[in-house]
Amino acid sequence: MSTIQAVVLAIVEGLTEFLPISSTGHMVMVSSLMGIGKEDFTKFFEIAIQLGAILAVVVLYWRKFINFKSWKFYAKLIVGVIPALIFGKLLSNTIDELLMDPTYTALAILGGGVILLFIDNMFYKVAVKEEKDITFKNAIIIGLCQCAALIPGVSRSAASIIGGLQQKLSRKLAAEFSFFLAVPTMAAATGYKLWEILKLHPEALHNSANLKSLLVGNVVAFVIAFLTMRFFVDFLKKHGFRFFGWYRICAGLIFLLMVKMNQIR
Structure with a gap:
């Protein structure tokens, strides 16, 4: 993997990890187009640079993450992550089998796009606008919704945000x-x-070349993810999900075409 390829994949990771469009699918497409999709180090790299994206969340919302007086904030995150840890472990073999056939990922991206076209009209009632008002019940239900993202191509961001909207969180709070x-x-899974x-x-x-790629990749993923999160919250408040729905439909069709042409196997 060259430095340029590492930067490209890191940009894709930073852009797609927190948008409701599936980072897994985009990484598979881009790495395949660059001809490095089947390399062992590429698979390792795609997972490792998630650490940069995780750090971007902590830095952007550092006031939340270092406020040790607010124990309920940490408790809600623990409650919310438990379903993914349990189902992720129980279904790990099934998930690996799905990853072996990229058609499932393409169909998930496409189907998720169709769903996003209707989300704004389905969940428009808001009852929770502040993080402190999220209950443990809200957190566990959002965590259960997040489990849908165990299916490659669904998007962890999309699943958890939709879960938040279903629990009557505002768009801004659901995204945050x-x-x-x-x-x-991501820390546990990664x-x-x-x-x-x-x-x-x-x-x-x-x-040494691999280490350089990992360092550059994590730095780039951190910067792009940081900027993407700031953009996404404002965009979502003003425009909703329809843009991402149409984008996913287009991306899903392209993915299916690439599979059909044996560009992704």
Whole structure:
């Protein structure tokens, strides 16, 4: 993997991780187009640069994450992440099988786009506008909704935000709570996957070029994710989800075409 390829993938990660458009699908498409999709280090890299995106959440909302007096904030995140940890472990083999066939990812991106076209009209009543007003029941239900993202292509961001809207959170708060919930969810999933890969391929960190790619990738992913989150919240408040719905439909069709042409296997 060249430095330019690392930067491109990191930009894709930073742009797509917190938008409701599926980072997994976009990473698969872009890495395949660059001809590095099947390389072992690419798979490791795509997981490792999520750490930069996670750090972006903590830095952007540092007042929340270092306010140790607000124990309920941390407790809600713990409650919210438990369903994903349980179902992720129970369904790990099934998830791996789905990842083997990119058609499922393409269909999930496409189907998710259709759903997003109707979300603004489905969930428009707002009863919760502040994080302190989110109950533990709200958190557990949002966490259960997040589990839909275990299906490749669904989008963790989309699933958790829709869960928040269903619980009558405002668009802004639903997006922000999705960001907050990403920290323990992604940290646990990323850490576990990296540990598994390093057991099989410990040489991944013994190569100076690989280490350079990881460093550059995490820095770029951090910066792009930071900027994307700031943009997304404002955009969502003003325009809703229809743009992302149409975008996903287009991306899903392109993905299916690439699968049909054997560009992604």
